[in-house]
Amino acid sequence: MDNRELWTVLGMDLEKHNDFLAPVPAIFTSLFLERPNRPKTMGYFDMIVGDVHGIRVHELYAMKEAGVKVFSTFCVYVPEEIVVATGSASIGLCAGAQYTVSSGEKVLPRNLCPLIKSTMGFKLDRICPYFQVSDWVIGETTCDGKKKAWEILNEHIPTYVMDLPQKKDFKDARLWEEEVRDFASFIERETKVSITSENLAQGIQKINNKRQALQRLANLRKYNPAPIHGLDVLLINQLSFFDDPVRFAAQVNALCDELDVRIKDGIGVASADAPRILVTGTPQPLPAWKLHALIEQAGAVVVGEETCTGERYYKDVTEPADNVSDMLANIAKRPLKVNCACFTPNQGRLEDIAFMAENLKADAVIDFSLQFCQTYGVESYFVGKEMEKRQIPFLRLESDFSEEDQGQLLTRIEALIEMIRA
Amino acid sequence: MKQAGLDLGSVNTKLVVLENGERVYSQVIPSRFDSVQAGINLLKSYVEDHGEKPEKLVVTGYGRVNFPEGRVITEISCQARGCHAYYPDNAYLLDLGGQDAKVIKKNPEGKVVQFIMNDKCAAGTGRFLDIILKGLDLTAEEMELATDAKPMPINSMCTVFAESEVITMIAKGIPKPEVIAGLFKSTAKRLANFVESVGYPECLIFTGGGAHYSLLVHFLERELKGNIVIPEEPELTAALGAALLA
Numbered sequence: 001m002d003n004r005e006l007w008t009v010l011g012m013d014l015e016k017h018n019d020f021l022a023p024v025p026a027i028f029t030s031l032f033l034e035r036p037n038r039p040k041t042m043g044y045f046d047m048i049v050g051d052v053h054g055i056r057v058h059e060l061y062a063m064k065e066a067g068v069k070v071f072s073t074f075c076v077y078v079p080e081e082i083v084v085a086t087g088s089a090s091i092g093l094c095a096g097a098q099y100t101v102s103s104g105e106k107v108l109p110r111n112l113c114p115l116i117k118s119t120m121g122f123k124l125d126r127i128c129p130y131f132q133v134s135d136w137v138i139g140e141t142t143c144d145g146k147k148k149a150w151e152i153l154n155e156h157i158p159t160y161v162m163d164l165p166q167k168k169d170f171k172d173a174r175l176w177e178e179e180v181r182d183f184a185s186f187i188e189r190e191t192k193v194s195i196t197s198e199n200l201a202q203g204i205q206k207i208n209n210k211r212q213a214l215q216r217l218a219n220l221r222k223y224n225p226a227p228i229h230g231l232d233v234l235l236i237n238q239l240s241f242f243d244d245p246v247r248f249a250a251q252v253n254a255l256c257d258e259l260d261v262r263i264k265d266g267i268g269v270a271s272a273d274a275p276r277i278l279v280t281g282t283p284q285p286l287p288a289w290k291l292h293a294l295i296e297q298a299g300a301v302v303v304g305e306e307t308c309t310g311e312r313y314y315k316d317v318t319e320p321a322d323n324v325s326d327m328l329a330n331i332a333k334r335p336l337k338v339n340c341a342c343f344t345p346n347q348g349r350l351e352d353i354a355f356m357a358e359n360l361k362a363d364a365v366i367d368f369s370l371q372f373c374q375t376y377g378v379e380s381y382f383v384g385k386e387m388e389k390r391q392i393p394f395l396r397l398e399s400d401f402s403e404e405d406q407g408q409l410l411t412r413i414e415a416l417i418e419m420i421r422a
Numbered sequence: 423m424k425q426a427g428l429d430l431g432s433v434n435t436k437l438v439v440l441e442n443g444e445r446v447y448s449q450v451i452p453s454r455f456d457s458v459q460a461g462i463n464l465l466k467s468y469v470e471d472h473g474e475k476p477e478k479l480v481v482t483g484y485g486r487v488n489f490p491e492g493r494v495i496t497e498i499s500c501q502a503r504g505c506h507a508y509y510p511d512n513a514y515l516l517d518l519g520g521q522d523a524k525v526i527k528k529n530p531e532g533k534v535v536q537f538i539m540n541d542k543c544a545a546g547t548g549r550f551l552d553i554i555l556k557g558l559d560l561t562a563e564e565m566e567l568a569t570d571a572k573p574m575p576i577n578s579m580c581t582v583f584a585e586s587e588v589i590t591m592i593a594k595g596i597p598k599p600e601v602i603a604g605l606f607k608s609t610a611k612r613l614a615n616f617v618e619s620v621g622y623p624e625c626l627i628f629t630g631g632g633a634h635y636s637l638l639v640h641f642l643e644r645e646l647k648g649n650i651v652i653p654e655e656p657e658l659t660a661a662l663g664a665a666l667l668a
């Protein structure tokens with residue numbers, strides 16, 4: 001089956017899909033492929049993006065034909081270990097394209113986070129094969145916009161919602177553990193596979209390995225000169241939600257091996273005096289590359305992402321255990337260490353940012369918030385205050401997935417770089 | 423040695439030339455949607471009058487990235503440097519340009535330590551005021567009367583909505599001076615909040631074309647409960663800063 005046949009089987013709107021994908025190769029070529037001095041092992045990730053609606057979708061389709069299910073997620077809190085334990089696939093969904101925002105606005109308010117509108121638009125337009133191949137969407141209650149949007153999305157695809165608490169007290173942890181146990185039962189029911197201590201231990205191991213590979217990569221970015229572009233790492237972080245976890249971890253480790261050699265030889269992608277930027281805030285889901293591209297176009301290098309398409313996804317792993325019940329308890333513990341702005345209070349996030357800024361030797365912090373994201377938008381006040389206290393140059397940016405404000409963003413980024421260099 | 427600063431703004435394009443640190447030339451022309459061409463014209467006419475190009479050139483402002491020559495520095499750094507030449511002891515400046523507003527905090531060396539800029543849209547910028555004032559078609563007398571008029575509150579800061587609010591007021595028979603006073607007061611309040619999100623200056627430098635609106639300055643002083651100082655030619659400070667950095 002070629003791609004078009006597959007997309008037809010998946011009920012996609014082929015004409016619209018062509019229109020959506022048409023500009024991607026040129027953008028990807030100029031943003032990624034044409035940049036000098038990229039690590040050779042980026043080739044694997046380039047190949048995946050080169051056929052982003054092909055290779056992996058064929059794989060998922062074949063898995064489905066063999067009887068497994070595909071669960072789609074939008075959040076680092078969803079315990080993919082449980083899905084993987086049953087042999088099913090857990091994938092993240094496209095949510096970072098301006099193209100689908102206007103369709104999303106047919107059913108959602110305009111004054112809503114572009115990520116939610118983009119997601120909804122992908123489903124309404126039927127141009128995301130990952131959405132089409134999915135049996136279920138696993139939602140969560142990380143913000144009011146998502147929480148209510150799931151109800152609409154459920155009209156188009158079955159949507160299961162996990163209730164994430166808003167505080168991290170003992171009783172919240174208990175509620176979340178219940179949610180995780182319920183989720184495990186739901187996955188067992190849907191996949192008709194029983195969760196055992198063997199398969200769950202394997203699920204935990206596979207996802208831990210993936211997270212550890214990403215941690216290893218993140219930690220190599222502390223070296224100066226930077227061994228890899230921030231934009232390349234962002235791409236990898238984005239793909240970490242889609243790809244087969246075992247193969248993906250192996251590829252990330254291969255990349256790290258190559259970077260180890262670069263670091264030993266003092267080879268970098270930017271000069272040693274290039275300003276080093278830590279990006280914090282809201283996620284940059286595929287294919288949102290604008291912010292990193294602009295920062296690096298301005299002569300700086302992004303050395304870390306304190307975001308869900310970055311550190312928040314992989315900073316913690318699940319502790320192993322002997323039996324299913326304890327494993328589920330540990331699976332529930334990991335996400336509650338993640339400091340998302342949906343929690344109150346969220347002091348831990350400021351400590352995470354301060355630690356990352358120091359560990360990565362960042363010269364400045366850019367706190368990025370997607371338009372209408374209330375939680376991160378409000379929390380930006382504390383991030384700014386903390387950075388002022390620590391005398392770390394700080395810039396707050398707000399944007400969406402559109403291209404029109406690139407000039408305005410670039411002016412602000414360049415001014416920040418001039419501030420650092422002055 | 424001659425150093426030039428060229429500020430390619432959205433409304434006006436400005437050139438300042440210094441010789442041994444002293445200003446020897448300055449000129450402002452409208453950008454007319456093509457600040458790059460306006461900048462080329464300005465430099466050309468300078469060369470025609472003075473026989474040679476300045477040795478050093480820094481370009482700044484909206485059109486800077488597309489300009490064929492000169493070193494590029496953002497308007498944030500240039501504005502801070504230009505204002506520093508006038509007021510080295512004041513830390514905060516507000517720049518109200520044609521399509522953006524910015525607040526900059528500078529240190530005793532004139533370097534930027536913090537800045538913020540308005541969002542994507544024209545709300546509260548020079549363009550916003552221009553559009554509404556143009557629509558009102560004011561006489562000099564009405565403008566003068568506005569100084570003592572009771573300001574009618576204008577709630578909307580979106581240019582399009584504010585315009586329709588103003589139209590509604592005029593249709594209701596509210597005197598134009600009260601509407602204008604309201605327009606400036608509302609804008610001043612918004613700008614004051616903008617400034618105070620960065621800090622609370624005792625004395626604020628106000629620059630950019632917007633600083634020419636004396637009524638705005640009047641209301642802004644009241645909102646900030648502090649003094650405002652305005653450089654001699656407030657629309658030229660970024661170009662001056664560019665020349666100083668050249």
